[in-house]
Amino acid sequence: MAGVTFEHVSKIYLDGTRAVSGVNLDIADGEFMVFVGPSGCGKSTALRMVAGLEEISEGVLRIGDRVVNHVAPRDRDIAMVFQSYALYPHLSVYENIAFSLRLKKVPKAEVDRRVHEAARVLGLEDYLKRKPRALSGGQRQRVAMGRAIVRQPQAFLMDEPLSNLDAKLRVQTRAEIARLQDELGVTTIYVTHDQVEAMTMGDRVAVMRRGELQQVASPQELYDHPVNLFVGGFIGSPSMNLLEATLERANGSLAVALGSQRITLPEDALALRPALRRYEGRQVVLGIRPEDLEDASLRTDSPTDARLKGRLELVEALGSELVVHFAVDAKPAVTDEVRELAQDAGSTTVGRELTGSGATLVGRFDPHSRVHEGDEPEVFVDARELHFFDTETGLGIYDDDTKATKGAGS
Amino acid sequence: MFLSVWMVYPTVRTVLRSLYSDKGDRFVWLSNYKRLFTSDTLFTAIKNNALWVLIIPAAVTAVGLVFAVLVERVRWAVAFKVAVFMPLAISLFAVGVIWRIMYQQDPDRGAINAALAGARGFVSHDGVLSRARPSSDALEGSTKRGFTLKQPVRAGGVAVLGLTAIRTPEIPEDAADAVRPEPLQGGIAGVVWRDFKAGGGTPGRVERGELGIPGATVELRNADGKKVDSTETKPDGTFAFDKVADGQYRVSVGSGTFAEPFRGVNWLGDRLITPAIMFAYIWVTAGFAMVIIGAGLASIPRDVLEAARTDGASEWQTFRRVTVPLLAPVLTVVFVTQIIGVLKIFDLVLAIAPGSSTDDAATLAYVMWQRSFSGQNLFGLGAAISTFLLVLFIPFLIINVKRFRAEARG
Numbered sequence: 001m002a003g004v005t006f007e008h009v010s011k012i013y014l015d016g017t018r019a020v021s022g023v024n025l026d027i028a029d030g031e032f033m034v035f036v037g038p039s040g041c042g043k044s045t046a047l048r049m050v051a052g053l054e055e056i057s058e059g060v061l062r063i064g065d066r067v068v069n070h071v072a073p074r075d076r077d078i079a080m081v082f083q084s085y086a087l088y089p090h091l092s093v094y095e096n097i098a099f100s101l102r103l104k105k106v107p108k109a110e111v112d113r114r115v116h117e118a119a120r121v122l123g124l125e126d127y128l129k130r131k132p133r134a135l136s137g138g139q140r141q142r143v144a145m146g147r148a149i150v151r152q153p154q155a156f157l158m159d160e161p162l163s164n165l166d167a168k169l170r171v172q173t174r175a176e177i178a179r180l181q182d183e184l185g186v187t188t189i190y191v192t193h194d195q196v197e198a199m200t201m202g203d204r205v206a207v208m209r210r211g212e213l214q215q216v217a218s219p220q221e222l223y224d225h226p227v228n229l230f231v232g233g234f235i236g237s238p239s240m241n242l243l244e245a246t247l248e249r250a251n252g253s254l255a256v257a258l259g260s261q262r263i264t265l266p267e268d269a270l271a272l273r274p275a276l277r278r279y280e281g282r283q284v285v286l287g288i289r290p291e292d293l294e295d296a297s298l299r300t301d302s303p304t305d306a307r308l309k310g311r312l313e314l315v316e317a318l319g320s321e322l323v324v325h326f327a328v329d330a331k332p333a334v335t336d337e338v339r340e341l342a343q344d345a346g347s348t349t350v351g352r353e354l355t356g357s358g359a360t361l362v363g364r365f366d367p368h369s370r371v372h373e374g375d376e377p378e379v380f381v382d383a384r385e386l387h388f389f390d391t392e393t394g395l396g397i398y399d400d401d402t403k404a405t406k407g408a409g410s
Numbered sequence: 411m412f413l414s415v416w417m418v419y420p421t422v423r424t425v426l427r428s429l430y431s432d433k434g435d436r437f438v439w440l441s442n443y444k445r446l447f448t449s450d451t452l453f454t455a456i457k458n459n460a461l462w463v464l465i466i467p468a469a470v471t472a473v474g475l476v477f478a479v480l481v482e483r484v485r486w487a488v489a490f491k492v493a494v495f496m497p498l499a500i501s502l503f504a505v506g507v508i509w510r511i512m513y514q515q516d517p518d519r520g521a522i523n524a525a526l527a528g529a530r531g532f533v534s535h536d537g538v539l540s541r542a543r544p545s546s547d548a549l550e551g552s553t554k555r556g557f558t559l560k561q562p563v564r565a566g567g568v569a570v571l572g573l574t575a576i577r578t579p580e581i582p583e584d585a586a587d588a589v590r591p592e593p594l595q596g597g598i599a600g601v602v603w604r605d606f607k608a609g610g611g612t613p614g615r616v617e618r619g620e621l622g623i624p625g626a627t628v629e630l631r632n633a634d635g636k637k638v639d640s641t642e643t644k645p646d647g648t649f650a651f652d653k654v655a656d657g658q659y660r661v662s663v664g665s666g667t668f669a670e671p672f673r674g675v676n677w678l679g680d681r682l683i684t685p686a687i688m689f690a691y692i693w694v695t696a697g698f699a700m701v702i703i704g705a706g707l708a709s710i711p712r713d714v715l716e717a718a719r720t721d722g723a724s725e726w727q728t729f730r731r732v733t734v735p736l737l738a739p740v741l742t743v744v745f746v747t748q749i750i751g752v753l754k755i756f757d758l759v760l761a762i763a764p765g766s767s768t769d770d771a772a773t774l775a776y777v778m779w780q781r782s783f784s785g786q787n788l789f790g791l792g793a794a795i796s797t798f799l800l801v802l803f804i805p806f807l808i809i810n811v812k813r814f815r816a817e818a819r820g
Contacts, residue, residue: 053716073719080720086713090735099731100721147721157720 002064002154003029003187004050009059011045011211019045021211022059030185032178034202036192038234038344042211043191044159050189051080051157063154079148083160085140087132087147093119094128097146118146121180138169149180155187162197174201193344195235199223207231209340229285229394230337232387238290238323239341240387241361242333245286247279255305256286256386259329259358264305269384274399276388284397285333287387290323293363295371296378306383312375313360322365326379332359337394421800428793442794452795455772458684459802462755462773467748469692471741474699478707479729481700491704495697502694506761509690513677513762523674530672539580539623539668545572545605546614551662556629558662565596565654569661572605572614573623581621586645588622598654602626602663603647622647627664633657640664678763680770687762687771691755699744706740707733742813749806753799774799 004027011020020042027033035043048054049061052073061068068076079100087096095102097118101111119125122142132140141161148156161177162170178201181188192198198205199219207214207222207230215227219235226232232240246257254276255264270276296307310326332338363379371377388397431438446452477494481487497505514520517527544550544557549571551557563569568591581604588603603622611617628649630639638659643649677686710733718728734741756775763771772780774795782792 051716051720053719073716074722074724076720078720080717082713082717084711084713086711086717088714088718088732088735090738099718099723103722103727103731147717151721 003027003031004033004155004189005060005062006046007060007062009046009049009061010057011042011049011054012057018211020049023211023213025206025213025216027187027189030187032181032188032190032201032203034190034192034198034205035208036195036198036205036234037208037214038340039193040210041208043193043208045211046208047157047159047189047191050076050155051078052076077154078157079151079153079155080157081144081148081159081161083163085132085144085161085164087140087143089132092129092131093124093135093143093146096132096143097124097150099147100151114150115146118150121149122146137165138173141165141173145177145180149184149186153186155189156181158188158190160192161190163192163194170197177201196237199235205235207234209234209337225396225398226287226387227396228337229287229333229335229389229396230341232287232389232396233338233341234344236289238362238364239345241288241290241293241359242338242389243286243288243359243361244283244331244333244391246283247276247281249280254280256383258286258308259331261308261329262305263308263381263383263386264303265383265386266303269386272384272399273388273397275397279388279390279397283391285335285389285391285394287389288361288381289385289387290362290364292382292385293324293361293365294380294382295365295369296380298366298369299380302380306381307378308361308381309376309378310361312371312373312377315371315373317367320367322367322369322371324363324365324371325360326363327358327360330359333391335391335394424793424796425800428790428797430790430793432788432790434789438790442790443798445791446794446798451769451772452777454769455774455777458772459753459755459774461684462688462752463749466688466691466695466752467745469688470695470699470748471703471744473692473696474703474744475734475737475741477696477700478703479733481704482707491697491700494700497694498697500694502757503761505690505694506758509686509693509758510678510762510764513686515674515676515678517672517674520674520677522677523672526675527672539573539576539626541575541577542573542668543575545574548572548614549663553668554665556662556665556667558660562633562658563598563600563661564658565598565656566593567598568593569598569600570614570616571600571602571628571661571663572616573602573663574604574606574613576604576606576623582624584645585621585624585647587618588616588620588647590616591648591650594650594652596654597650597652598630598659598661599648599650600628600661601647602628602643602649623667625667627666629662629664630654631660631662633659635660678767680767683763683767683771687758690762691752691758695748695751699748702744703737703740706737710736746806746810746813750803750810753802753806774802 310328314325316323591599778795
């Protein structure tokens with residue numbers, strides 16, 4: 001087993017498009033690294049460069065200590081799991097799993113032992129004689145996994161291996177893969193566009209946008225300290241609410257003005273983000289996580305200067321929580337990043353909100369809340385958990401500028 | 411209805427007709443079939459048909475596969491495809507005419523032999539002379555082995571190699587009067603000339619009016635018979651080996667001097683006629699096979715090939731263990747179609763084989779036509795041949811129908 005190192009790795013196509021651009025990344029031995037980003041962000045290309053299926057235009061790629069830029073896929077000692085599974089349709093499950101061992105001329109008894117071992121781990125023992133076409137999607141996925149683990153490679157490369165499965169199976173297989181990786185301890189690069197998969201599976205998550213790494217961090221770190229607007233908006237479901245806001249000084253303390261409404265920032269919020277002071281009187285992009293919004297009637301102790309008024313447009317009762325959509329008198333933030341995120345989500349709300357007067361916020365309320373559609377309740381905002389981004393650069397506003405730029409490209 | 415008029419009735423009628431005499435007035439049972447299997451020409455035809463069936467379907471499929479794979483990787487793929495596919499647009503009879511002309515024996519008329527003559531020119535030169543004899547017993551050998559001076563020569567000596575019985579038109583135009591060269595310090599000088607003078611002369615001596623032989627190959631061998639040097643003569647027939655080590659040498663006029671000119675391969679003769687027709691047939695059909703197999707190739711998912719490569723397969727192993735098995739259905743279609751096409755091969759034989767070798771090139775369909783319709787009017791025998799061909803077709807038709815049914819069922 002070995003780590004994988006990217007040094008300024010780029011992929012430039014003949015027409016000059018940069019699919020992957022100057023990626024620097026150190027993946028430790030045994031680490032589970034997830035590449036995540038909207039479609040077309042270069043994550044699959046990056047993975048295919050590790051596999052050797054895509055030529056590396058610039059930079060150096062190492063597996064372990066070996067520079068593999070010009071090493072053929074077959075000599076890289078990696079195993080890849082494809083989105084389509086790419087099983088050999090003419091071979092039985094057994095032969096599919098045994099394929100790489102046969103190529104290596106492993107003795108028959110050893111092949112048999114390893115195939116059965118892999119089949120046992122994956123629960124495929126009863127299907128070994130079947131052809132792939134006689135298997136269900138989940139079983140095919142497991143055969144693809146079996147083909148990878150039987151080789152005991154330096155690294156697993158997985159290209160959206162779960163996206164062809166139905167939702168329930170996906171959750172189950174997700175856990176299986178994570179467990180398997182944990183047991184085998186093989187370095188894994190996992191590509192997905194599903195940020196839930198990224199958050200739940202990865203030791204670390206690399207968020208990519210337009211071929212560039214945005215931030216590489218543990219899932220919690222990504223969630224709590226997104227380095228920029230894009231990461232903030234991409235990670236989290238439902239996603240972060242992004243609004244245009246102005247920082248004003250009122251009654252001696254800093255407050256966020258959203259249209260006609262105001263949220264006072266407590267001292268501890270400022271202590272976490274000292275750089276905010278420099279934005280006094282300026283416009284910023286305000287980010288509010290849905291769970292930081294709550295029905296104010298359930299939080300009677302909450303300060304009155306951290307409440308928003310809005311009209312409930314939609315209430316989705318999920319049992320464990322209420323997902324509420326409510327309109328407030330504020331402008332949604334519309335930047336390139338936001339548009340791209342909306343496009344990726346397949347939503348056109350940005351367009352609609354541009355023409356409308358207000359913005360729609362999404363909140364997660366306690367199920368004990370008795371709000372209904374059409375109500376105009378007061379909504380409590382947890383002001384300590386607000387996120388702020390620079391309108392121009394999209395970078396998160398934290399304790400100082402140097403820290404704010406950290407992460408992108410590290 | 412149409413099927414019964416145009417297919418069933420003629421079939422039944424032909425089978426019945428084969429049981430009657432050539433004039434159709436006598437019922438002769440199976441005696442036509444007895445003739446079929448006892449006549450020499452017919453035996454050759456059956457043998458040829460067997461050869462066609464054994465060789466051509468496999469060859470066409472293989473060539474088509476190779477082209478289809480190559481076309482995916484070359485530039486100008488479209489131009490290449492068009493070039494390979496084009497012959498299919500020509501009527502088979504016209505193809506036959508084209509190849510018959512190209513197969514002409516005389517290199518000045520047949521393109522193939524001209525090409526061969528050209529290619530031969532790169533490898534070996536035609537000799538200047540076709541025949542000659544030594545003019546005196548100072549020389550031994552033949553035109554096949556070359557003529558060698560019996561007396562060994564040392565450095566400083568002069569080698570005199572007189573030839574005679576040379577036809578005047580064969581003497582190169584640039585030949586000048588022969589000159590006996592001066593001895594060379596530390597080297598061996600000499601002359602090769604036509605030791606013949608109208609009105610007589612002394613054999614073995616260079617005399618006025620005798621011509622040198624330019625362009626003759628002269629070889630120098632040491633005492634062990636090993637060739638140490640070789641050179642060509644000048645217009646006056648002289649040659650020189652400038653630096654020669656001590657010891658005795660044998661000088662000879664090399665056999666290259668007498669190489670016979672290329673007369674062309676007799677493609678249309680009795681031995682090569684069937685392979686020649688087969689080659690023309692492959693030339694026509696390879697394009698068809700290439701296009702069908704190319705379509706099959708394009709439908710193989712790229713993922714599966716990439717999976718094989720990351721599984722450790724070389725390009726060849728990927729081709730053999732994945733591409734070819736996945737192409738198997740397409741290859742079968744091409745193969746079976748070719749068997750049927752080859753069983754009835756007729757027009758190429760008629761067009762290519764000249765009268766003298768028709769019996770050697772004959773195939774069943776050709777003999778059927780020849781016996782019935784070319785003036786021999788042996789209708790009973792012709793019908794018997796047709797029936798025999800029909801019987802040969804049946805298994806392949808059944809295979810085809812079965813396969814279509816299987817495909818329809820999915």
